[in-house]
Amino acid sequence: MCTMHALKEIRQRARAAAEKPAPYGSDLDLSTYVDEAPERSYVESLEQLEELGEEELARAGVEKSGRGRSGSFVQIDGSVVHRKALEKGLEILSTREALEKYDWLWDYYWKAVAVDADKYTAAVELGPFEGYFMRALPGSRTIYPLQACLYIREPRFVQRVHNVVIAEEGSELHIITGCASEHEIKAGLHLGVSEFYVKKGARITFTMVHNWAEGMDVRPRSGIVVEEGGLFMSNYVVMEPLRTLQLYPTARLVGEGAVARFHSILVAQPGSELDVGSRVILSAPRCSAEIISRAITKGGYIAARGHIRGEVGGVKAHLECRGLILDGRGVIHAVPELEGRAEDVDMSHEAAVGKIAQEEVEYLMARGLSEEEATSTIVRGFLNVKIEGLPPLLEREMRRMMELSEEKAL
């Protein structure tokens, strides 16, 4: 199919879905946001970036010096201000650049996420958008992660992002992403489409920490396709206040022995509404999946969803949702779903919602911790999910990022 034709069809589908509400989360009126933001100029090195300081970037998991990173991508509002790969075998471009450079990218574009999924996906296609294209060439492995930062500065701005990430055969790609905004922002919207392709024997780990402001609405839309023997792993952390967040990334395991793991750590502050799910469709033998979420409400609303669909026999998957209610005004609604469509699927789930066990508090108090210290130790423990398969360096990094968030959030 020629490019022009493909684009025309995509646009048509997007237009048809322009008013289509999402099945979950509050319905947002897109007309209340603005598309214009000042153009930010490109910098060759992150250290030259004046708009964002070291600390602001650190909150989004981005190391301004670039130390310990194999490349960086930074977008402020609608401008890509920096993108550079520092290691061989890695490629970072803006998605629009990549679409111009690679004709074959159209085979990936809107293939893992449907452009007409809802009005938010449609809006990304129909409006001015940016976003990153990251690719690990066949067999390339980097020790250091790539870092990406999507930042909103302009009040009422709608940031439209379309990311495409490809790990070619036998490659390994580790990404740390931070999404953040100015804390004073009263309203703003982030629409982020991310399409991940994990080729045969490849692996992608994707660690994301959110740091939005209280007035922000956020609608990520992610789709993942994992081929034979590939692995996709997502670590998703939201602890700081924001207005509404809704996402339901879907991984399709299409090759034998493919693996997907989703770990989500959610803290809902008063006034926040988080509707976060993860879905895995296992459609090849010996595939496996794990969805783990830990949700804490400090007064906000959390829907913790999970959906596992086994389409063929010989697949194995587990779903675990745990919720802790620290403030009785909050709500945790755990919705675990298992859908078996073949004999010989092995799928299970476990969900629990409750408060901190007094017995545990007393146990720690008997060891000399005050009630407050004991509670905080238990809460940190609750969020301390063991993440298997994350390289040690990245695990340390993730812990560090979580600690930064935890300090403020808990």
Place this chain on the structure above:
Amino acid sequence: MSRASPGHPEYGGEKLGEAKEEREATLRVEDLHVEVEGRQILHGVNLEIKCGETHVLFGPNGSGKTTLLMAVMGFPRYKVTRGRIFLGGEDITALPPYERARRGIGIMFQRPPTVRGVSLAQMAALCSRDGVDVEKLAVDLNLGDFLSRDVNHGFSGGEIKRSELLQLLAQDPRVVLLDEPESGVDMENLQLVGRAIRKLLQKDLRRRRTRCGLIITHTGYILDYVEADVGHVLCEGTIVCSGNPREQLEGIRRYGFEECARCTR
């Protein structure tokens, strides 16, 4: 997490002298009445454990043994309706458990809860005084491989006891409260458990012990490893007999607790 521990200059403003430390390691319970969920369990318990002494507590199920330990530790569910508890010269009746722990009371739980995401190593570190080598303690207790595991998660009976003792050794309390340290422990582990308790109570120190202990025992097996100075029999919430623990155990084995109760009438 840093906090002042007893004997530390931060605590009480001055470094405690040895003589004072000895005085502190005395537990006195006076006319203690305790209620649990509206039900009176202890009806006036009197007890004094002097520095360096180890006492054992016998008694049938439901007699109030665990309640006594929990009340000494200060858990809010165990409500003191009358009487007082002294640590050294200080009345601690109104203090919350962590204040008592910081003053040097340590308790071994019979069935401690699992705390997910908190490893045994972290737990031991939370308890410990400065300069305690948790890893060495763990190796001595054959718990080296357990340090990174969530505390008590999937631990066997014996492992739980050893994990509790590891935490206590790290805490190094002056007053040691042990609730059935031998229950669910096989012979091999019993030796290890016994050795750790001896260490906690400074049993191998001939003179100038600065610790004291109260041990609940059903079977009395622990007495084969840890010498006790005084035994008490608790029946229906009061101490009905205090004396030589071996003789008491012998009597209980032969005649049962009914005889103890009758003995006082």
